[in-house]
Amino acid sequence: MEGVDDQATDLDEAFEGAAAMVASVAGSDTLGTDTLLHLYGLYKQATSGPCTTFRPSFFDRKARAKWAAWKELDNLPADEAKLQYIGLVKSACPEFQEAQAGKLKGGGPGGPVFSSLADGPEDSQTGPPLGSLHLLASENDVPALTFLLDNRADLNSRDEEGCTALHWAADRGSLQALDLLVSKGADVNARDADGQTPLHYAALSEHKQACKALIKAGADAHLRDSSGNRPQDVDEHAASWDVWKAK
Template sequence: MAERERFERAAEYMRNASGLRLSNEQKLQLYGYFKQAKEGECTTTKPGFFDFTGRAKWEAWHSLGRMTKDEAVTQYLATVSAISPEWETVSPTEDGGDEEGEGGGGGVGPTVSRLADQEEELAEEEKTVFDWCKEGREDRLRSHLTPNNINNRDNEGMTLLHWACDRGRLNIVELLATRGADINSQDDDKQTPLHYASSCDQVDVVTYLLSKGADPSIKDCDDLTPAQVAGDPSTRQLFHTLSDQ
C-alpha cells in the first residue's frame, strides 16, 4: 500500500478509534502533521489571544515550518504507529467510532478537533459596542461609539481597543484611536492593546500602535513587555527595528 493511502487509512482510524485516550500533546502533534500533510506550510493568521484551542492548534501546525507534505505523512504515520501499533490490522468498521466520526482520537484525522466554541449569537438589538467591535462591524460601531463608552471595560478589564487588537482588525483600531481610545490602557492582567497585538502577531496593528505612541516598555502582571509576549521572532524584531528608526 502506498504511503499516501496508508496515511488516509491511518487518519480514518484515528478519527474513529474510540478506545484511544490521547494526551493533548499527542492530539496537537497529530493535528499539526495532518494539516501539514494536507495543506503544506501554515500561512494562516494566528488566532486571537482568547481562542486558546485555536492558538494551540495553529502553533502545532506552524511549528513544522517548511516540512514537506511527504515528510509530514511519514511523521504522522510514525506517530500513529507509536500510539497504536496494531492500527493497520484493524478494519475501519471495527474501531467503534460513532456516527459523526468523533472517536477517542479527538478528531485528529480527516475531521480535526473543533475550534473554541463560537460566541453565542445575539439579536441585533441586544448587541453592544463590544459585540460590534468583536465582529468587525465598523459601520455599527461608528454609530454607537460615544466619548462615554469608548474606554469602557468588560468583566476582564478589556477595552474595545484590546478586543480590536486581539482580533487583528486594523480598521477598528484606527477608528478607536482617532476617537480617543486610551492606547495604553491595561486590562486586569496589566496588558495593553499592544500586548494583545504582539501576542497575536498582528504586525500591521503593532506598527500602527507604535506609530501612535503606544508605550512598548509597559509590563504586564508577569513582568513582560509587549515584545516579550510576541509569538513569532519577526514580531519581536519589529520592536527593535522601529525603535532604531
C-alpha cells in the same frame, strides 16, 4: 519503479490506519490535547502541504492553536509528516502496533484529529454581545462606535477575558476603530486577565500599523504580561519590526 510504488502504498495504508486508530479513541483520555494538536499539524502537512491560510484571531484560541501546530511544520515533506504521524500514534496507542494498517474503522481522512478539537477557524469561541463596543471595534464599525460613545457607553468596559474594545480593535487590526477609541480616551495600557495589553494583541496578530498607532498614542512597549513577555516577545515575526526601537 514497482518497488517504489509498493512502498508508497504501504505508507499510505499505514497512515490511514493510524488516522483511523486516532478516530477510534477520540473522546477518551488516550490522547491529550498537545498530542492531538501535533497530530492535526502532521495530518494537514501530509495531506494539504504547507499552511498558507491566515492566522486566526487571538480570540479564536482553538483555531489559533491548530493553525500554529500546522504552521510550524512548513518545511516538512509530506511523506515525512506521514511517518511522524504513524510514529506518534504508535507511541500514544500501543494497540495500534497489533492492528492491521488501513483496516481499522471509525474515521476518515482528517476525522481523527478534529474530533477532540475545534473543527476549524469557523468554530470560534463565543464572541462579545451583538452591538457591543467590543464587537463594533472588531468590525471597524466607526459610525456605530461613535454613536455608542456619544451616548455614554463605557469606553473601557471589559469582556469575560478582561479585554477592552481597544484589545479587540488591536487584535483585528481595525485601525479606524482603534484611532477613534484612542481619541476618546481609551486606556492604551489596559491589561486583560493574562496581563496583556492591546499592544500585545496587535503584535501577536502581526498588525504592524496597529502597533505603530498604539505606540504613538502612548502604549508602553515595556509592559510584560503574566508570562513575562513584552509585546515584541509574543511573536517571532513581530520581534524584528522597527517599531520597537528606542522603546
